[in-house]
Amino acid sequence: MQRNRIREQQRPSRNYYSYSVFECLGLFECLCFAGAVFGWASLVFVLKGDGYFSQLCVNTTSSNGTYTMDCSEQDEKLSLIFTIASFMNNFLTLPNGFLFDRFGTMVTRLLGISIYTTGTMLIAFSNAAVSIVLFPALSCIAVGGILFLVTNMQVGNLFGSRRSTIITLYNGAFDSSSAIFLIIKLLHESGVSLQASFLFLSSCSVIHVLRTFLLMPRKHIPYPLPEDYTYGISCGQKRSYSIEDKSANGGNIQSPVVTEETTLKEGSPSSQSKPVCVPDKSFRSCALSWFFLWHLLWLSVMQLRHYLFIGTLNPMLNRLTAGEPALVSTYTNAFAITQLCGVLCAPWNGLLMDRHKGRARKPGESEREADLRAAILSLALTALQCLLFSVCAATPLLPLQYLTFILQVLNRSFLYGGNAAFISVAFPAAHFGKLYGLVMALSAVVSLLQYPCFALIKGPLGGDPLYVNIALTLLTLLAFIHPAYVYLHCRRQATQRGKTTD
Numbered sequence: 001m002q003r004n005r006i007r008e009q010q011r012p013s014r015n016y017y018s019y020s021v022f023e024c025l026g027l028f029e030c031l032c033f034a035g036a037v038f039g040w041a042s043l044v045f046v047l048k049g050d051g052y053f054s055q056l057c058v059n060t061t062s063s064n065g066t067y068t069m070d071c072s073e074q075d076e077k078l079s080l081i082f083t084i085a086s087f088m089n090n091f092l093t094l095p096n097g098f099l100f101d102r103f104g105t106m107v108t109r110l111l112g113i114s115i116y117t118t119g120t121m122l123i124a125f126s127n128a129a130v131s132i133v134l135f136p137a138l139s140c141i142a143v144g145g146i147l148f149l150v151t152n153m154q155v156g157n158l159f160g161s162r163r164s165t166i167i168t169l170y171n172g173a174f175d176s177s178s179a180i181f182l183i184i185k186l187l188h189e190s191g192v193s194l195q196a197s198f199l200f201l202s203s204c205s206v207i208h209v210l211r212t213f214l215l216m217p218r219k220h221i222p223y224p225l226p227e228d229y230t231y232g233i234s235c236g237q238k239r240s241y242s243i244e245d246k247s248a249n250g251g252n253i254q255s256p257v258v259t260e261e262t263t264l265k266e267g268s269p270s271s272q273s274k275p276v277c278v279p280d281k282s283f284r285s286c287a288l289s290w291f292f293l294w295h296l297l298w299l300s301v302m303q304l305r306h307y308l309f310i311g312t313l314n315p316m317l318n319r320l321t322a323g324e325p326a327l328v329s330t331y332t333n334a335f336a337i338t339q340l341c342g343v344l345c346a347p348w349n350g351l352l353m354d355r356h357k358g359r360a361r362k363p364g365e366s367e368r369e370a371d372l373r374a375a376i377l378s379l380a381l382t383a384l385q386c387l388l389f390s391v392c393a394a395t396p397l398l399p400l401q402y403l404t405f406i407l408q409v410l411n412r413s414f415l416y417g418g419n420a421a422f423i424s425v426a427f428p429a430a431h432f433g434k435l436y437g438l439v440m441a442l443s444a445v446v447s448l449l450q451y452p453c454f455a456l457i458k459g460p461l462g463g464d465p466l467y468v469n470i471a472l473t474l475l476t477l478l479a480f481i482h483p484a485y486v487y488l489h490c491r492r493q494a495t496q497r498g499k500t501t502d
Helices: 002-010 016-034 036-049 072-091 093-103 105-124 128-189 194-203 205-214 243-249 283-287 290-311 313-320 325-339 342-357 367-394 401-426 429-447 450-458 466-501
Strands: 058-061 067-070
Touching (some): 016 128, 016 205, 036 128, 036 194, 036 290, 036 313, 036 325, 072 093, 072 128, 072 290, 072 313, 072 429, 072 450, 093 105, 093 128, 093 429, 105 128, 105 194, 105 205, 128 194, 128 325, 128 342, 128 429, 194 205, 283 429, 290 367, 290 401, 290 429, 290 450, 290 466, 313 325, 325 401, 342 401, 367 401, 367 466, 450 466
Antiparallel strands (some): 058 067
């Protein structure tokens, strides 16, 4: 007994100050680079000014006999670029998740840095004559950016009870990084060329490489975190266990490579908590569970709404402002500025979940069941935000779009932060990368519907998006099924515990 006390006293305490520094560096990376592709509306304004795909604009005669420039084909081509880039951003998260789970942080980050730098270099050396280069360039920036996010979200494992808050904070930084293209737009208006801006972004890859080798773990940051865990150049945990110990650990490991893990003590709360995908806790059972399927629906319908809004924002503003360039620029800037608030909005969702699960557990309730119960309000609130955002976006009033921008960034922050947080609490950590990649990949397939919607608006509907917006608003109602199902599951679990107690 005395020896155990001495060992406890000798055990080094966790340095939360240094963890916070580690978190800030990752936050900076996500904030400045990871989700830049979603600042597409700002970049489109610059691309049009530089004449990209301008050959698709044709002179037409209006009903009153005046000559006008019809650039609907240019808008359609630019919309297709964003559709493909956003699809690649999500769809390739599946193989990226397998890559991260199998090979760890260093390999995944080096791949992401290479892809991201390729994209920025392609734009840096492009011009209007080779506009087609935008297709692979934007896709590379999107894929490289999501790899930055995936490898940084594991930093939440360092903060224990605040894990959901940190994960949502990183997703908020990912959303806010779309303002990078606003900065490029403002610099372009001040005389800085598009090529110079993207050359600077390419040179920043040196920072990513240094952080990969000096600060990030070679494999993974484990969860739960061992008491004497260190990171950086000596990142890792000296103690290890064999693959056979997986079953004793409840499947709660970060990776098949277990050199950075420690076993849980028998009888501890974490070892008794069970993930929802029982009984075998395999990846297949998780992917085919109702939890995953309803979560996929929840994410897909709201993501489609957001992607169509971002991809068609420039044509929509041109329609509402009657083509006034100054007004279009003002509203484009307002939209991009609101995106900066994503990093401020996202932690609210994590704080909501962490605060809710911090309440006293019910008798017999496991930690994972408490996490699921805490997620219900977050899932429902996110669906409600999307419904309000969709209603405002469907209303053809120009001043109302300021409110639309605010609701959009708030909902998008809650959506992606809540997505990652739910997967982390509902399923085993060993499958996080694969399940996160699978849900993003499948939702990406659904997001491809944005291009047919855009073609429908530009074609049969004559540029009026009202009917498409109404249909998408009704579609968002399906998102409420997921929180309702989780609520009913928690009620069933509570009833079974009550019967067992009796």
